Amino acid sequence: MALQQGQLDVDSLRRAIRLEYEEVANHPELGFHFLVGRPLAAVLGYDPTWLERIPEASIESFAGTGNPFSVRQLGPGEHVVDVGSGAGIDSLIAAQMIGPAGRVLGVDMTPAMVAKARSAASTAGVANVEFRDGTAEALPVEDSWADVVISNGVLNLLPDKNAGLVEMARVLKPGGRLQIADILVQRAVPESARQEIDLWTG
Amino acid sequence: MAVINAGFVEFEITWRGDIYSGAAQSSSAANFGTLGINFSAILQAGSGDFHRSSRDTRGC
Numbered sequence A: 001m002a003l004q005q006g007q008l009d010v011d012s013l014r015r016a017i018r019l020e021y022e023e024v025a026n027h028p029e030l031g032f033h034f035l036v037g038r039p040l041a042a043v044l045g046y047d048p049t050w051l052e053r054i055p056e057a058s059i060e061s062f063a064g065t066g067n068p069f070s071v072r073q074l075g076p077g078e079h080v081v082d083v084g085s086g087a088g089i090d091s092l093i094a095a096q097m098i099g100p101a102g103r104v105l106g107v108d109m110t111p112a113m114v115a116k117a118r119s120a121a122s123t124a125g126v127a128n129v130e131f132r133d134g135t136a137e138a139l140p141v142e143d144s145w146a147d148v149v150i151s152n153g154v155l156n157l158l159p160d161k162n163a164g165l166v167e168m169a170r171v172l173k174p175g176g177r178l179q180i181a182d183i184l185v186q187r188a189v190p191e192s193a194r195q196e197i198d199l200w201t202g
Numbered sequence B: 001m002a003v004i005n006a007g008f009v010e011f012e013i014t015w016r017g018d019i020y021s022g023a024a025q026s027s028s029a030a031n032f033g034t035l036g037i038n039f040s041a042i043l044q045a046g047s048g049d050f051h052r053s054s055r056d057t058r059g060c
Helices: A010-026 A037-043 A056-060 A089-098 A111-124 A161-171 A197-201 B028-032 B048-053
Strands: A079-083 A103-108 A129-133 A146-152 A172-185 B008-017 B034-043
Touching (some): A056 A111, A079 A089, A079 A161, A089 A103, A103 A111, A111 A129, A172 B008
Parallel strands (some): A146 A172
Antiparallel strands (some): A172 B034, B008 B034
16 A cells, blocks of 8 residues: 555554564464465465475465466576565575576565574575565665566555565566565555554554 | 556566455455455566666675
């Protein structure tokens, strides 16, 4: 949803989102307003073979809204940025698709998710993926580095979606691809509701 | 639309579906007919120059 400057305290929103996803990282069994883990992956059409070499710790905290790989699978040697990489499931799937000549940079603003993703990559022995702390509006990635930007359920959480999309454009090579999963709101959201942090996070 | 304004072309929504059914808690976002979607787009050649000139290069 679009947000006019001054309508909502962006820092408060980011804190609320971090808290929500810290819970998903540390206590995925609690139950949320969205599906998580393997049941969600099945609903979204994730090929079970993609998950065979992904550590369970990464799968259990999966909280996406779609399937970036259903648009097109990634090719050998590609550079991939995963915006809002969470516990790392999509980055680790991407790492398998691109092979040892490719590289994945996963970026997330929730420290508990970054820690879980790094641990999962280490457990899986995946060497072509790196997880960095950062926000979608200021990606810690150099200009024109990526062939593909993937993201899953993150764009809707950004107070400034334009800034996030401009950053994705900055890190992509000309002709590079966006493969994004997110949400679509079919009914207009009242201006008053746009200022409710609970609505943004739930 | 924001995707096109950021310099992308060939925007296409490739899937949309209910992603809230079966969740442990009800979602207030569901009141607005929220669906999960997949979409793709291509960065238009040359459009990145504008974005690159507006930011410092970050180390990779």
